[in-house]
Amino acid sequence: MGRLLKYLRPGLRAAIPRDTVLTATERLGSLTHLVSSLEYLARERDRAWGGPNNWEVTRAIFVSRAPKLTKALDVVARRDVTRALHVARVLAAVAMWAPVPKGARVAANAVLSGSQVALYARHLYGTDGADQVSFLVQTLATIARAGQRRPALVDACLWFIALQSVLSYTVSGWAKLPSATWRSGRALPGITRTLTYGDPQVWGLLTRYPRATRVLAHGVLAMECGFPLVFAARGRAAPLVLGSAGAFHLVNARVMGLGRFFWSFVSTYPAVLYATGPREATALDGSVTRRDDALPAACAAVVAAFLAGAQAARVQRARVVAAGRGDERTHVAASGNTLSYRRSGPEDGPIMLLENGLCATAEHWEWIAGMLSPRFTTVTYQRAGYGPSRCDGDFRFETMVDDLVGLARHVAGDRPIVLIGHSLGGYLAVLAAARLGTQVSGIALIDSSHPAELHRSPRQAKGADGLSGALTLMPLSLRAGLGVLLQRPDWVDKLPEHVRELSLAQYRDPGMWVAAAREWRATKHRFETFDGDLPTISAPMLVITAGQTAAADPVQAELHDELAAAAPRAERHTLAGYDHDQVISDEPAAAAVADLVVRFVDSLNRTEVTADVRDAS
Known part of the structure; x- marks a missing residue:
């Protein structure tokens, strides 16, 4: 030595x-x-x-x-x-x-x-x-x-x-x-x-x-x-x-x-x-x-070949993501963002507008959208930067709400709207409902975020730091072509088969992570500065909590109770055995959610008929 x-x-x-x-x-x-x-x-x-x-x-x-x-x-x-x-x-x-x-x-x-x-x-x-x-x-x-x-x-x-x-x-x-x-x-x-x-x-x-x-x-x-x-x-x-x-x-x-x-x-x-x-x-x-020095030279050659192939795969993946499913429509929002959306179902009755969670695309809704569309006009869309949608203007937290409100008015005209949101999409739906007023006949929140969660839930506060780190690294890694190294997540194979490969391409594409990182920075600041006052909620509300969320973080269940209490009329349900993502990506959970939503919307219609009868009398 x-x-x-x-x-x-x-x-x-x-x-x-x-x-x-x-x-x-x-x-x-x-x-x-x-x-x-x-x-x-x-x-x-x-x-x-x-x-x-x-x-x-x-x-x-x-x-x-x-x-x-x-x-x-x-x-x-x-x-x-x-x-x-x-x-x-x-x-x-x-x-x-x-x-x-x-x-x-x-x-x-x-x-x-x-x-x-x-x-x-x-x-x-x-x-x-x-x-x-x-x-x-x-x-x-x-x-x-x-x-x-x-x-x-x-x-x-x-x-x-x-x-x-x-x-x-x-x-x-x-x-x-x-x-x-x-x-x-x-x-x-x-x-x-x-x-x-x-x-x-x-x-x-x-x-x-x-x-x-x-x-x-x-x-x-x-x-x-x-x-x-x-x-x-x-x-x-x-x-x-x-x-x-x-x-x-x-x-x-x-x-x-x-x-x-x-x-x-x-x-x-x-x-x-x-x-x-x-x-x-x-x-x-x-x-x-x-x-x-043969080994490092060989390693350098292998790495160079891998990176070249990875970049070619990234470009091809970006084309798949930009192409979407081929039947999307577009709406240019007042913010300058171009939003891609899909519309299906009969052209009468209320509009079911589904709002995604953070780092999630419209394809995550495929089970629920497919179960709702036989009865209702069902609209799913990609927020700015996700999938074929583009983020072309200045971005603030309010931009997400502005875009949702503008899209809702575009697709609904004067028809009633039911806003359905998962995770962050739940809070965005609540904010949009306050802006849309009486045109919103109901709100369905599925394991929704709450603006006070970073203050009151230690589990959410701890997870926020980890999420910030992940959303900093992921765009850089995926831009370098390392998306091919991302393991195929379990939830992909639980979605309907016809959207699995597109969902995997979106997951491995930097665009989704860049958009998510931009949204998370704005959301984190909004939640950290939350003053404690929820917006005025005038529509009936359906609040669904994933069973594993309630078990792992009782504070989150309490926050869901507060959201329900803020509405003039609300239903509360907990789906036992499912986590935050499974509650919409697993077919059995999605079927349970869709059933609750259908019954909730039917109850809204019965309430309206009763009110009309009373007015006539």
Whole structure:
């Protein structure tokens, strides 16, 4: 290890001999395994009855998925076998620091990586990122040491470790960057006050000096986001960046008790120094060796090809989204926005106008719209920026309400309107109803948002920060063509089959997320500055709450009660067993909602007939 320390001096970047790097990597990596096994040997109660890793309980997870594999895991789970494996890991880790032959190093590395796989199920609860990094490092060290006669193979393994290290830090930093909690510095006190990890004294200091805490948080963000700078200036900045990262982990080891993280991530640093340094190194005997850079070149080619293909897919996806379903009509709103809408059903009676939630398109209504349209004129539309609709004017929160009011007057003429809104669309429907006056004969709110939810619901307030971060990252990622990496969400396949691919294209297209981010900024500000007064509601109201919403957040159910209480007449219903999205995307839930809406509208008609009879008498 002493030979490696001279390469940590900033400004001096001589090439590091390949064997020195490999030895340092496997030795530092072995310390993570050593600490881990010593911890497990000292805490056998964790595997006893009542402990988090009692096999009689944990095995149920595996036996349902892989019964044949579980039989082998049963052997590993025996107390004597588990203990023997950990003792072997301790001996292998110690051997890495002894002057043993290269063959013994191969065996020691293999024992450390192989036993980690064997013991994974046995220690399912308690594993973390340190275990993942240590497995990666030790496995690649095993391959490199076994193929040491092939320098290109060794260099490929070291490059893999280095690139994974850079990627891990960079992704971690950029994932934190959109979070207002991290940017404001509030994250650090929160982390140090957790029940499992943390330090009360450090928490006290961080809360006492918020400015210093904010500077410290910004330092963490700068270190992680700027980690690719290890490649800058021919690697001269690498020792400084690695020193900062190592100090960060050292502090975490003291404050958070994350000692294994220190050794696991530091074990990647020799490979980073090797990959960022000069390509040629002179050995003690005067011979010159040259680093093989085939792996990063291949990775760069693969990434370039992927990004080119991803951009082509993004362009094609944008065409699919812009084309819509082919039968949309358009309305140019007073705001200058061009709204795309679909109209179906008979041309008499009230107009059913459906308003979408945040980050949702008209296709989310397909079950309910299809169930309403045989009896009523049913209109669904895309708000500005969603689907084929365009946002061409200045945007404010009121723009969404203005556009809804204008569209309602356009499609209804002098016919009565029933506004139906889901999530944010519920609150927009309430605001639009206040503007449309007596033309609105009824309002149906489906798991609606309430402007006081960020003040009164801790769950909603916490979710708001996460949503802000997601809506900052998603447009950037999707514009880069990464939509193809987005997993197909479950709700897509619960929609009617004829809208699934269009809905998936919308979900993976940046346009929807750009529009949602714009709307969320305006909505968040509106909700945070809410003065407590709901608009005057003159129409009867149907308020439906998703059962899982009521169970997970009773405050939200109370807010729905307040919305109902603000109407002159209201019905309240809770659909048990469904969450916020399922309540309109799952066919059974949609059928229940549609049935409630139909009965609600029929009751409005009966009320009007009764009123007419009374007036005539």
